[in-house]
Amino acid sequence: MTALGLFNYWAVIFLMMVGFYTLIARGNLVKKIIGLNIFQTSVFILYITMGKIAGGTAPIFVKGGEDVIYSNPIPHVLILTAIVVGVATSAVGLSLVIRIKEAFGTIEEDEIQDESL
Amino acid sequence: MTHHLPVLLVVVPLVAAPIAALLNRPRLSWGVAVAATLWALYAALELLSQTMATGAIHYELGGWAAPYGIEYVVDPANAWVVVIVALIGALVTPYARKSVEQEITEDRIPLFYAAFILCLTGLLGIAVTGDVFNVFVFLEISSLSAYALIALGNDRRALTASFQYLIMGSVGATFIVIGIGLMYVMTGTLNMADLADRLPEVASSRTIPVAFTFLTVGITLKLALFPLHLWLPNAYTYAPSAVTAFIASTATKVAVYLLLRFFFTIFGATFSFDVMQLDRILMPLALIAIVTMSLVAIYQENVKRLLAYSSVAQIGYMVLGISFASVLGLTAGILHLFNHALMKGALFMSMGCVMYRVGSVRLEQMNGLGRAMPWTMAAFVVGGLSLIGVPLTVGFVSKWYLVQAALEQGMWPVAGVVLLGSLLALMYVWKVVEVAYFREVDPELGISEAPLSLLAPTWVLVLGNLYFGINASDSVGVATRAAEMLLGVL
Numbered sequence: 001m002t003a004l005g006l007f008n009y010w011a012v013i014f015l016m017m018v019g020f021y022t023l024i025a026r027g028n029l030v031k032k033i034i035g036l037n038i039f040q041t042s043v044f045i046l047y048i049t050m051g052k053i054a055g056g057t058a059p060i061f062v063k064g065g066e067d068v069i070y071s072n073p074i075p076h077v078l079i080l081t082a083i084v085v086g087v088a089t090s091a092v093g094l095s096l097v098i099r100i101k102e103a104f105g106t107i108e109e110d111e112i113q114d115e116s117l
Numbered sequence: 118m119t120h121h122l123p124v125l126l127v128v129v130p131l132v133a134a135p136i137a138a139l140l141n142r143p144r145l146s147w148g149v150a151v152a153a154t155l156w157a158l159y160a161a162l163e164l165l166s167q168t169m170a171t172g173a174i175h176y177e178l179g180g181w182a183a184p185y186g187i188e189y190v191v192d193p194a195n196a197w198v199v200v201i202v203a204l205i206g207a208l209v210t211p212y213a214r215k216s217v218e219q220e221i222t223e224d225r226i227p228l229f230y231a232a233f234i235l236c237l238t239g240l241l242g243i244a245v246t247g248d249v250f251n252v253f254v255f256l257e258i259s260s261l262s263a264y265a266l267i268a269l270g271n272d273r274r275a276l277t278a279s280f281q282y283l284i285m286g287s288v289g290a291t292f293i294v295i296g297i298g299l300m301y302v303m304t305g306t307l308n309m310a311d312l313a314d315r316l317p318e319v320a321s322s323r324t325i326p327v328a329f330t331f332l333t334v335g336i337t338l339k340l341a342l343f344p345l346h347l348w349l350p351n352a353y354t355y356a357p358s359a360v361t362a363f364i365a366s367t368a369t370k371v372a373v374y375l376l377l378r379f380f381f382t383i384f385g386a387t388f389s390f391d392v393m394q395l396d397r398i399l400m401p402l403a404l405i406a407i408v409t410m411s412l413v414a415i416y417q418e419n420v421k422r423l424l425a426y427s428s429v430a431q432i433g434y435m436v437l438g439i440s441f442a443s444v445l446g447l448t449a450g451i452l453h454l455f456n457h458a459l460m461k462g463a464l465f466m467s468m469g470c471v472m473y474r475v476g477s478v479r480l481e482q483m484n485g486l487g488r489a490m491p492w493t494m495a496a497f498v499v500g501g502l503s504l505i506g507v508p509l510t511v512g513f514v515s516k517w518y519l520v521q522a523a524l525e526q527g528m529w530p531v532a533g534v535v536l537l538g539s540l541l542a543l544m545y546v547w548k549v550v551e552v553a554y555f556r557e558v559d560p561e562l563g564i565s566e567a568p569l570s571l572l573a574p575t576w577v578l579v580l581g582n583l584y585f586g587i588n589a590s591d592s593v594g595v596a597t598r599a600a601e602m603l604l605g606v607l
Contacts, residue, residue: 043294
């Protein structure tokens with residue numbers, strides 16, 4: 001496969017690094033959650049890409065079509081679960097941010113650290 | 118009925134959690150939690166005795182045959198972990214009633230129990246499932262509820278501790294998903310037994326080592342192996358007492374089990390340790406964890422934080438046992454998994470008693486507690502002795518096997534580090550004992566002994582420490598069988 005043929009995988013790696021960097025480097029807690037989301041999204045794309053088969057069609061049984069190629073539906077189903085988990089994680093994370101804002105008056109990591117001392 | 122035990126073990130608590138939330142009365146929700154945890158304990162013990170008698174139990178969810186359907190597999194290794202989790206759950210719930218009433222506002226108590234049962238569900242689920250994607254789902258169930266539980270702590274720093282855990286925990290879980298996805302791409306299966314069959318064919322590809330690496334980092338993050346332990350001290354320190362006692366003795370243990378399952382059952386000891394040479398990274402990290410984290414523990418003024426750092430060091434012992442990749446080493450690791458749950462459960466519960474009466478677990482406020490709260494501090498002392506590894510306690514049994522495993526491979530320095538760790542443990546345990554027993558209590562504070570509902574579960578664990586320390590044949594027997602099964606010598 002050519003480098004261009006692996007376009008989706010390049011996108012996955014790019015998004016993964018963008019998300020991971022944001023997660024580590026940003027001090028703003030909401031931005032951290034955004035980074036986490038981008039990071040998780042890259043994994044969604046990884047799974048969805050691996051289920052696709054060149055020339056494959058939707059995995060619905062076609063009568064008399066023994067030579068029809070189907071895409072693999074299982075990664076898609078799996079990632080549907082992971083998307084739900086990701087939404088739940090974001091929800092818990094954002095609600096924590098709200099309570100941190102109430103308790104500390106800020107959502108900047110360094111200011112919270114000064115407050116905690 | 119008994120045929121469906123593996124799935125009922127998980128489904129009953131899963132259904133109980135929303136019921137506890139909907140009832141919305143502290144006492145009723147607590148009752149639901151007691152019922153759910155007792156059920157889990159019954160099912161766990163039943164499963165353990167069945168697997169010890171007849172071998173592994175395979176249960177096909179919804180009747181879909183493996184490897185296409187999700188399969189639950191109970192063998193000696195995970196039956197053991199299930200019993201540990203269920204036992205701690207069943208002891209923490211009666212303990213939680215009074216402790217939680219004091220530490221959490223009343224309107225949040227039903228939600229606390231709902232999250233607590235969910236966390237238990239997740240941990241039990243990770244242990245019984247035979248499907249790698251199912252592992253991820255249960256991992257997230259337990260983690261998300263654990264974040265909520267930790268955030269319920271009184272101190273506002275509980276919120277930041279929980280947030281930090283959420284970020285690191287989610288990264289770890291996502292790494293695990295990446296690893297699972299890469300394994301699926303190469304083998305087309307998610308069933309653990311099926312993966313174990315198919316992986317050797319493709320093990321020489323580049324994808325499988327990458328999958329292996331992602332899984333290693335993800336799982337070691339979840340089990341807080343040094344240097345990925347940063348989320349743990351704050352989370353344990355600021356969480357409500359009952360939550361700390363529960364999570365400290367179960368969550369990291371289940372992660373250690375996952376490590377065993379992935380590296381021995383799925384990848385196989387040959388691939389993990391001969392090809393990937395996992396021991397070369399696990400052993401140094403484990404040794405560093407034992408020494409540095411024990412040293413850090415000595416300088417702590419907050420006893421819960423002290424015990425948290427000690428936990429990271431103790432995880433080092435478990436990982437060290439695993440890194441030997443021998444029957445004796447694995448036995449020591451699995452044995453310590455159980456023994457550490459007993460001792461840390463007892464220690465954190467006794468600190469919960471102190472929190473209940475004194476309102477703080479900082480050393481300067483524990484002067485003379487040995488006289489004011491004799492039973493509580495006696496529990497702490499026995500737990501502490503166990504942590505050090507004094508004979509007649511469980512700590513001694515696991516250290517004994519660990520040292521033997523090191524000597525079996527001729528690793529004298531490693532055995533030395535294990536003993537050094539005991540010495541350091543002596544120092545941080547003594548620090549608490551000195552304050553509690555050799556300083557004058559302030560009589561104006563009028564501190565009295567903790568109520569029975571807190572002391573009784575604590576002492577059950579303390580007596581467990583002594584019982585399994587004196588009569589170790591049961592726990593060693595199960596651990597040896599689990600180790601032999603994981604290494605495939607049986």
